[in-house]
Amino acid sequence: MESQFLSLFEVSIAFEESHLFFPRIVTWVLLGLFALIVLIKAKKVTPALRRAGQAVMHGNEGFDRKRFFGTIFLIVIYFYLMAVVGNVFPNTGYGFLFVSIPFIFVLSVLYVEEKTKKNLLVIAINAVVAPVLAWYVLSQLFRITLP
DSSP states (O other): OHHHHHHTTOOOOOGGGGGGHHHHHHHHHHHHHHHHHHHHTHHHHHHHHHHHHHHHHHOOTTOOHHHHHHHHHHHHHHHHHHHHHHHHSTTSSHHHHHHHHHHHHHHHHHHOSOOOHHHHHHHHHHHHHHHHHHHIIIIIISOOOOO
16 A cells, blocks of 8 residues: 555656656646636736737837837747757757857847947847856756757
8 A cells, every 4th residue: 555655756757758848847837827817817918919919910100010020030030940050969059059149139139229339249248148158057067958
């Protein structure tokens, strides 16, 4: 009887699927929280979604189409290129590192109001330092596999 009870606290995960264990848990938690927020704030969310849809489809003063669609385009390209570069350098995290630097730079330039030399220099430094630091901490210190 005691061995059956203790087996409830044992978890075995196949190595081939071990990298998917926590992302699945996090995904379900986030989906649950999203559903909870939508249910609680349904009266505010529905009109906001209608206004957002009208702004995207018909244009609206204050809606920046260039930044909106530019961001979506950059995110799609970012994930695609991260997989491509990650396949060139498997299990090193270089896909994340080499693609994140230009992604952060271009995305920041897309959103900055004044494109002065000083702003561009700060953006360039941030675009290099932030991904290198994240890559070093995650990939080298914690040995987390990055694309």
